[in-house]
Amino acid sequence: MVTGASTGIGAATARELAARGFHVLAGVRRNTDADALRAANLEPIMLDITEEAGIAALVQRITDDPERRRLGALVNNAGMGVNAPLETYPLSEWRRLFDVNLFGHVAMMQALLPALIESRGSIVNISSIGGKVAMAAYGPYAATKFALEAVSDALRREVGPLGVRVVVVEPGAVTTGMLGRVNVSGQRIIDEMTAEQRDRYGALMQAVISQAQASVPGGAPPEEAARVIADAITSRRPQTRYTVGRSTALVVRLIRIMSDRMLDKLLANNLKPYLPKRSPA
Structure with a gap:
């Protein structure tokens, strides 16, 4: 079962697993x-992971499989991205983001764990480099991914003794629709700010948008992430975490050894070239 399979990593993963001989239920x-x-x-499979009825129908589809196939793996990939300073992002939007990026995955795991325990299968949760480091204007999104990492750690320790493998995959820049939509969604956040908020955070948001756009050409293709996910599912002893993208593994290693202040300075320096140039007085 692969959620969020309409485009990007989810679609690539569904196709990769199908090519390897699995029958894939692809949530769209x-x-x-x-x-x-x-x-x-x-x-x-038509599926919105925030709706209980759809998840219940999926469980019934798996239970009544005409070929009597067992569920071997769940890939929790569905999600939404956002870039917004904490002050400017409405609390109702925070709740919606957590519904999709965290609670929907929890609902899927709760519903499908009995079948996965029976099959001694795998759960692969798609996190992000944002689950390791929260950059400016990535706070809401990173919060959901930090939480997903914690849930995955706890679940791994709970169901590992029952034979279920729990894996986290942490992509960096991947050339998906989510990355390409940063410009549109980021501009919407700017437009919805008050004048005072725009004065405080407008330049930051423009820099974040420009930095994200600049990362697109060097991003990993979704097929690379799909191969990592499929390898984790088929491995007899998978790693607990995998990174995707050339720079992601380096960033993960750096944040283990750098102090918070050093990391703050590094991230600020990386963002500085993308800040809008101020007009001379």
């Missing part, structure tokens, strides 16, 4: 995405 939210994905070994 639109009929057009289902039609684009449907292929041999690939069965699109």
Whole structure:
């Protein structure tokens, strides 16, 4: 079962697993995405992970499988991204973000764990480098990923003795639709700020948008993430965490040894070239 399979990492993972001979249930939210994905070994499932009825229907589909196949793996990939300074992001939006990026995954794991315990299967939670370091204007998104990392650690220790493997995959810059939408969503955040907030954070947001756009050409293709995920599922003894992207593993190593102040300075220096140039007085 792969959630968020309409595009990007989810779609690539569904196709990779199908190519390796698995029958894949691919969660999508639109009929057009289902039609684009449907292929041999690939069965699109209409699914919103924040809706209990859809998850219950999925459990019934797995329980009543006509081929009596067992559920071997759950890939929690569905999610949404946002860039916003903490002060400017409405609390209602925080709750929506956590519903999608955390509580929806928890709901999926609770619903499918009985089947995965029976099959001694795997859970792969797609986190992010944002689950390790929270950059300026990434606070809401990073908060959901930090939380997903904690849930994954606890779950691994709970169900490992029952034979279920729990793996976290931490992509960095990946050339997906989410990365490409930073400009649109970021500009919306700027437009919705008050004048005072725009004065405080407008330049920061413009820099974050420019930095994200600059990372697109050097980003890892979603197929690279898909291969990492599929390898983790098929490994007899997978790692507890995998990174995706050339620079992601380096960043993870750096944050283990750098002080908070050193990391603050490094991140600020990396962002500085993207700050809008001030007009001379």
